[in-house]
Amino acid sequence: MSAVTESSVVEAVTKELFIGGKWTPAASGATFPVSDPATGEVLCEVADASASDGLAALDAAVSAQADWAAHPPRERGEILRRAYDALMARQEELALLMTLEMGKPLAESRGEVAYAAEFFRWFAEEAVRIDGGYAVAPNGTGRFLVTKQPVGPSLLITPWNFPMAMGTRKIGPAVAAGCTMVIKPAEQTPLSMLALAQILADAGLPDGVLNVVTTSDAGGVVEPLIRDGRARKLSFTGSTQVGRLLLEQCADKVLRTSMELGGNAPFLVFDDADLDAAVEGAMQAKMRNIGEACTAANRFYVQRGIADEFARRLTERMSALPIGRGTEDGVVVGPLIDEAAVAKVGELVQDATQRGAEVLTGGATVDGPGNFYRPTVLTGVPTDSRIAREEIFGPVAPISVFDTEEEALAAANDTEYGLVGYVYTNDVKRALRVSERLETGMVGLNQGIVSNPAAPFGGVKQSGLGREGGTVGIDEFLETKYIAVSL
Numbered sequence: 001m002s003a004v005t006e007s008s009v010v011e012a013v014t015k016e017l018f019i020g021g022k023w024t025p026a027a028s029g030a031t032f033p034v035s036d037p038a039t040g041e042v043l044c045e046v047a048d049a050s051a052s053d054g055l056a057a058l059d060a061a062v063s064a065q066a067d068w069a070a071h072p073p074r075e076r077g078e079i080l081r082r083a084y085d086a087l088m089a090r091q092e093e094l095a096l097l098m099t100l101e102m103g104k105p106l107a108e109s110r111g112e113v114a115y116a117a118e119f120f121r122w123f124a125e126e127a128v129r130i131d132g133g134y135a136v137a138p139n140g141t142g143r144f145l146v147t148k149q150p151v152g153p154s155l156l157i158t159p160w161n162f163p164m165a166m167g168t169r170k171i172g173p174a175v176a177a178g179c180t181m182v183i184k185p186a187e188q189t190p191l192s193m194l195a196l197a198q199i200l201a202d203a204g205l206p207d208g209v210l211n212v213v214t215t216s217d218a219g220g221v222v223e224p225l226i227r228d229g230r231a232r233k234l235s236f237t238g239s240t241q242v243g244r245l246l247l248e249q250c251a252d253k254v255l256r257t258s259m260e261l262g263g264n265a266p267f268l269v270f271d272d273a274d275l276d277a278a279v280e281g282a283m284q285a286k287m288r289n290i291g292e293a294c295t296a297a298n299r300f301y302v303q304r305g306i307a308d309e310f311a312r313r314l315t316e317r318m319s320a321l322p323i324g325r326g327t328e329d330g331v332v333v334g335p336l337i338d339e340a341a342v343a344k345v346g347e348l349v350q351d352a353t354q355r356g357a358e359v360l361t362g363g364a365t366v367d368g369p370g371n372f373y374r375p376t377v378l379t380g381v382p383t384d385s386r387i388a389r390e391e392i393f394g395p396v397a398p399i400s401v402f403d404t405e406e407e408a409l410a411a412a413n414d415t416e417y418g419l420v421g422y423v424y425t426n427d428v429k430r431a432l433r434v435s436e437r438l439e440t441g442m443v444g445l446n447q448g449i450v451s452n453p454a455a456p457f458g459g460v461k462q463s464g465l466g467r468e469g470g471t472v473g474i475d476e477f478l479e480t481k482y483i484a485v486s487l
Contacts, residue, residue, distance in 0.1 A: 006327070009097045010191070015046040017053055017214065018197045020060035021207025027052050032216040034191060037103040037335040038325040038370045046190050049215040051224045054182065057211035061153040061180035062230050064208030069150045069178040071206070077127035080120040080175055082203035087117035087168075087196075094164065094195060099326040101189045102163055103334040103371070104289055106326055116165040116196075118453040119469070123172035126474045130177065145483035150178035151256055152232035154477065155225055157218075157246075158193065159238050160186035160337055161292045161393075167193050169453070169468050170235045171200070171210065177477035179233065182211045184222060188337055190214040222246075229253045233477065236260070237294075240417070240462050258466030258476045260294065260458055262391050263419035266412035267297035268434065270405075271305040273424035277446060279313045282397065284448030285422050287321070287375070290334055291395040292341070294463075295420050295442075295450060298392055299381075300399040301408050307401045311360060311379050314397060318375040319361040325370070335371040336394055342371045345394035348387040349376060352398060357381045362396070389415070405430065413439045419459035420450055441467075 015031075016023040024047075031045035047053075087094065095109035104112075133146035154174050158166040163185065174181050185193035197212045215221045225231055226249045233256045236246055240262040250257050267285055269278045285297035302310045326334035336342050342365060349363050362376030373394055381388060381398040388398065402408040412421055421438040423445050425431050435443045441459040444450045451457060456470035466476050 004093045004096055006096065006100060009093045010043050010100065012093070013097065013191050013194050014198060015044055015194065017047045017049055017057070018194070018201075018210070018212040019053070019057045020063075020211065021201065026050060027056075032187065034101055034188070036100055037337055040369055043100055043191075046194070046214050048217075049213045049221055050217070051221055054184075054213050054215075054221040054225050055228065057182045057213050058153065058225055058228060058230060060208040060211050061182050064206060065150075065153050065180045068180050068206060068209050071178060073127045073130060073176075073178075076175055076178065077124040079200070079204045080124035080127065080172060083200050083205075084117045084120040084124065086199045086203060087113055087120065090199070094192070096327070097195060098163060098189075098192050099334070101191045102160060103337065104326055105331045105334050108289060109326070112162060112165050115451070115453070116168040119165070119168040119172040122453040122469070123176040123474065126173070126471070127176035130474065130478065142487055143485040145485060147481050147483065148478040149481055151477050151479050152179060153230060154179045154181050154233035154235060155222070155231045156181055156183040157222065157234070157236045157238065158183065158185050160188040161289055163189035163192035164196060166237050167196055169457075169473075170237075171196075173468070173474040174477050175205070175209070177474050179477045180209050182213060182225060182231070184213050184215065184218065187214075187216050187218065223249055226250055226255060227252065232256060234258075235476065243464070258458075258468070259464045260468065261419075261462060261464040262417055263294040263296070263459065263463055264298045264389070264391055264415045264417040265295060265420045265422065265440075266438070267300045267422040268408050268412060268424065269300070269302045269306065269310055270408075270425040270427070270430065271303040272426045272430075273306070274426060274446075275306060275310060275313070278310065278424040279317060281422065281424060281444070281446070281448030282314055283317055285444065286397050287318075287333070287395060288449065290336060292337065292393050294391070296392070297397070297422055297448075299388060299412075300397055301402050301411055302399055303408070304401050304403055307399070311377065311399050314399075315360040315377045318377050318395075318397065321375050323366060323372055323374065333372075333375055333395060336373055338371055341393060342373050345373050345392060345396060348390060348392060349378065349396060352378055352381050352385040352387045355382045355385045357385065357398065383411070391417070405434065409434060409437050413437075416462045417459070418461035419463035420444065422448060
């Protein structure tokens, strides 16, 4: 692309369904709008699939499965590597596309494209490391062969907050393992996934391996795919509420599932912590992606001796963040995804203040068009407030004070969620004690960002099932087969 402009990146995306290697309109001809959350203006219209379109995509995936499973692992890896190269070569235009449909500042979008690409590079290397085993039976009369095979056609559902990285985190291991796919991106942000589908096709992914279905009727399209029975795997990233519903549907056909669901991440700061590092980590853990991340720090617990100073420094940093459209130079805080997201954040802040919390900065929307909410710091947040229980998904940092380690751990674990927790301390023994006792799938120890394609990502309790990324990520798309050999 010679010139990267807003209109050119949107126009460059094919806005139809991608089924069996071909772009096709929805059978009904229906479309739905994609809007810029910073202005409310419609960017374009994309194909609005129905259940019949979804089943056509599943037909394509099922038809391609046998040949794709037999495809040499090295070649599967090389397709992913070429797609990685293409993502990095087109980083600027893909970042602009993402900012337009999702709202995050361009700097963060560039970072997400690079992060998304890394999943392809990582799983390109994992494709040739699918192993098995050979053992002598304990009685010596036979042998045990263990092999791993693709689980089969997979349904992938991705959220709007990381519209490309959540796709590559699922597509990468599925391709490496030899699984075909039907992927449904979020209604708010389909353009990044449509662009990614073309990149994979150009990289040599065979027809039917990846099928993309965009729709405004997620339930109406996804449930028939689950109930059909030919898909053998569902990978979902989204809310716990929707995850529970999908698990119920998957139970009927006993589909293999992996789910990355909601979070309520505690951020613990002990009085022996490096306060500068803790504040910097708090900014990363809270404000990455405008706070619209399942890994975002949701509850700040600070030991009493440093609580006032931590709150002062965090307030100073939060109040200075430039707000605006993500395409503008210097903007750090873009819009939330839609009006409903702004309303929920406002309700949570209002509930906390009505129960006695104090607003140190923010606590209000921004005048003018777009879905903006000011970066906010609250102190004196009572434990019975909604904001202490519910995922915020916005730029609000609620601070509570604790006195003892036991008190901090009790508060941190007092939630149905268990995705990630953050701990700041310079005491090695405390660091290990607290990290081991936190009821989370991941811990950021003296760091505010945990996500890495080379590490296992996932939660416990009602934050999900299974892991994505790392050496275990590909296992979610593999079945283990045992072959008994008699001698």
